Amino acid sequence: HDYKVTVADVFLRISLHIISFYTIAFLASFVVEQERKTRHLLEEKETAFAQLDLLFRSIIESVDTGVMTINLQGLIKTFNRAAEEITGFPLRQIENRHIEEIFPEFKALFSANYGGEHSKNRIESIIKTPRDKKIHLGCAISTLKDKNEKQIGNILIFQDITEKKRMEENLEKSKRLALIGEMAHR
Numbered sequence: 001h002d003y004k005v006t007v008a009d010v011f012l013r014i015s016l017h018i019i020s021f022y023t024i025a026f027l028a029s030f031v032v033e034q035e036r037k038t039r040h041l042l043e044e045k046e047t048a049f050a051q052l053d054l055l056f057r058s059i060i061e062s063v064d065t066g067v068m069t070i071n072l073q074g075l076i077k078t079f080n081r082a083a084e085e086i087t088g089f090p091l092r093q094i095e096n097r098h099i100e101e102i103f104p105e106f107k108a109l110f111s112a113n114y115g116g117e118h119s120k121n122r123i124e125s126i127i128k129t130p131r132d133k134k135i136h137l138g139c140a141i142s143t144l145k146d147k148n149e150k151q152i153g154n155i156l157i158f159q160d161i162t163e164k165k166r167m168e169e170n171l172e173k174s175k176r177l178a179l180i181g182e183m184a185h186r
Helices: 007-062 081-087 104-110 162-185
Strands: 066-071 076-079 122-128 134-145 151-160
Touching: 066 081, 081 134, 081 151, 104 122, 104 134, 134 162
Parallel strands: none
Antiparallel strands: 066 076, 066 151, 122 134, 134 151
């Protein structure tokens, strides 16, 4: 077999190699560009998520209401500034400890009666601070869910209502004294 290589064959082969090279180069640059765009979008989303997370934390830390989250095992996971001020417990002292160990008074809040859909109701509780001071709290408990609506813990929101309770008791005493005074004058 005698093969004749003509100029046209050589030119065709060289042309095919050049076309293949440029096609591969084009596809590679397309893939690199798509990867760059995807990375840029991901960075934008991560930045937006970080800003949203920062905003959320800022709001939680700014409110005067105590906010505590616990996981399904009953371990305290978050405890905002107001919660620290109200209870007298710093987060570093109670983080990852069981809620009943720190606040045994909250045991009833996490019983079968609470933590469901009807748990938005306010509940009153009395707790002791680390210095054995009794504090009246107005509490609300609700479920903490992930993006798939699966429960991952509970959120307890609370306010110090000790002064309000004291005022109510004083008002009740005043009413009783006024009633006794009226009865004495009859």
